[in-house]
Amino acid sequence: EVKELVELGVQVGVVIGGGNLFRGAGLAEAGMNRVVGDHMGMLATVMNGLAMRDALHRAYVNARVMSAIPLKGVCDDYNWADAIRELRQGR
Template identity: 95%
Template sequence: IDASILDRMAQEIKELVELGIQVGVVIGGGNLFRGAGLAKAGMNRVVGDHMGMLATVMNGLAMRDALHRAYVNARLM
């Protein structure tokens, strides 16, 4: 997770919000975890899916934090 990239994205989102545009962001966890490779190595599929969901939440928390630092109201759902 690169804070400078998050900050840049937050500023771009802030510009849209200031124009009155409602913004929704879909976050994934692929930068932290990809279960497909580990499934091929024998990891339980459900465990891999849970790890992917946790990675997604971690990325969402990082993005929400960047948005809050840019004074943009954001919710992680």
């Protein structure tokens, strides 16, 4: 579906979550430090983003993963202006 939209010229941005892999709030109730749980959830989100990017690349669709958590060599640092520029450039 994403590929079809891109081929029509639509700028597509996808916001991914990580709840299928990890939910920090549930473990906070079980005693885990909430911040640690939230960080683990953010990493799960990046994992899902990497999986989506890989699927899109295999379908010959340009895609980027951006994260507010710096993960040099894994994904791009999130910056609103950079994200808009990437969309406009079809990446």
